[in-house]
Amino acid sequence: MAKCYVCGRRASVYVSYLGDYLCSEHFAEYFERRFLEAVRFYKLVERGERVAVAVSGGKDSLTTLYLFSRFAGELGVEVFGVAVDEGIAGYREYKLEALRSLAGRLGVEIIVGSFKEYFGFTLDEAVKALREKGFKVKPCSVCGVLRRYVMNHAAREAGADKLATGHNLDDEVQVFVMNALKNHVEGILREGIVSERAEEGDLVPRIKPLYFIPEKEVLAYTLIRNIYTPFVECPYIVYALRHPIRHWVNEVEDSSPGFKYRVLAVKELARKTARKPSRKPSRCAVCGEPSSRPLCKTCLYRAYLDERYRRVVEEKVGKLRFSTYGLE
Structure with a gap:
C-alpha cells in the first residue's frame, strides 16, 4: 500500500512529476x-x-x-x-x-x-x-x-x-x-x-x-x-x-x-x-467594444449567422464579403 510521504497514512494521490504520494488531506493542502x-x-x-x-x-x-x-x-x-x-x-x-x-x-x-x-x-x-x-x-x-x-x-x-x-x-x-x-x-x-x-x-x-x-x-x-x-x-x-x-x-x-x-x-x-x-487600442465600428480590427469577430459571426444583423453591420461598414474572412 502506497503511503503519504508527509504523514505516512494511506495515500490517495500520486504526483508523478514529484515522484511522491500524498493522502487526501495533504494533497488538498x-x-x-x-x-x-x-x-x-x-x-x-x-x-x-x-x-x-x-x-x-x-x-x-x-x-x-x-x-x-x-x-x-x-x-x-x-x-x-x-x-x-x-x-x-x-x-x-x-x-x-x-x-x-x-x-x-x-x-x-x-x-x-x-x-x-x-x-x-x-x-x-x-x-x-x-x-x-x-x-x-x-x-x-x-x-x-x-x-x-x-x-x-x-x-x-x-x-x-x-x-x-x-x-x-x-x-x-x-x-x-x-x-x-x-x-x-x-x-x-x-x-x-x-x-x-x-x-x-x-x-x-x-x-x-x-x-x-x-x-x-x-x-x-x-x-x-x-x-x-x-x-x-x-x-x-x-x-x-x-x-x-x-x-x-x-x-x-x-x-x-x-x-x-x-x-x-x-x-x-x-x-x-x-x-x-505594438498596436494601438481600437474599437469595433459596429458594437463599440474593444477590437484589433474595424469589425470585431463577435459582430462578424453575428452577421454571418443572422441576416438582420448583417444589414445593421453593412449600414456601418459597407458591403460584407465573407470570403475575405474565409467564411465562404
Whole structure:
C-alpha cells in the first residue's frame, strides 16, 4: 500500500512529476497552497477588488469559484460567479444545475447571461445555420468568441475588477500546441497567467490561478472537497482540433512525466523573449467594444449567422464579403 510521504497514512494521490504520494488531506493542502502562491506571486488580485469567476459548471471553473470563495477573506476580495447559457440542449442545463448547487453551498452570487438574450439565437440554432453553410467555421470558434463577449460584458456590468477563469496547465499546453501548429504567434504571445488584452478600459483583465496545476490534480481536488461536476461533454467537441491534441499531450506526459511543464516553460520563454507587436487600442465600428480590427469577430459571426444583423453591420461598414474572412 502506497503511503503519504508527509504523514505516512494511506495515500490517495500520486504526483508523478514529484515522484511522491500524498493522502487526501495533504494533497488538498498542497493544491490550495499552489493556488495561493500563484495568486500572490503574480499579484493576480489586490485587496478590495471585486473578482468575477467565469463558471461553466465544469470541474476547473467550479474549483476556481470554490477556492476564491474559501480564501476570499484571506485575500481581501469579494467574489461572484458569471456563467453563460449558450443554449446547448442536453448539456448546459446539467452544468448550470451543478453550478447553482455549489453557489448555494458557498453563498456566492451567480450572474447568468445567455446567447439568446445577447444575440437573439442559441448555439444549437447557430450550429444549424453553420451546417447549412457547409461548416466554413467550426462551432467551437463561434462559441468561444460569443462566450468571451458575454462573459466580459456581464462581468463589466457587475463591476468586476478581475475575471478569473479555470484554465489549467493542460489547457495552456493544448492551446500553445494548437497555436504553434497554426503559426498563430500572436495567440502564443498574448495568453499568459494574466491577460495581455486589458489595455482598453472595457476589457476586464483576465487571470488564471490554475495556470500551473494539471487537470488530473484538479479532478482529484474536486473529489476530495466534494465539488460535484456532472460528467457530460459538449456535443460539439467532435468538431474541435483540441480533442486529438489533448489525447497526444496526455500520452507523452504518461511516458515522460513533467512534459507539460516543459512545454509551458517553452511557451513562457517565447512570451518573454519575443518582440510583441505594438498596436494601438481600437474599437469595433459596429458594437463599440474593444477590437484589433474595424469589425470585431463577435459582430462578424453575428452577421454571418443572422441576416438582420448583417444589414445593421453593412449600414456601418459597407458591403460584407465573407470570403475575405474565409467564411465562404
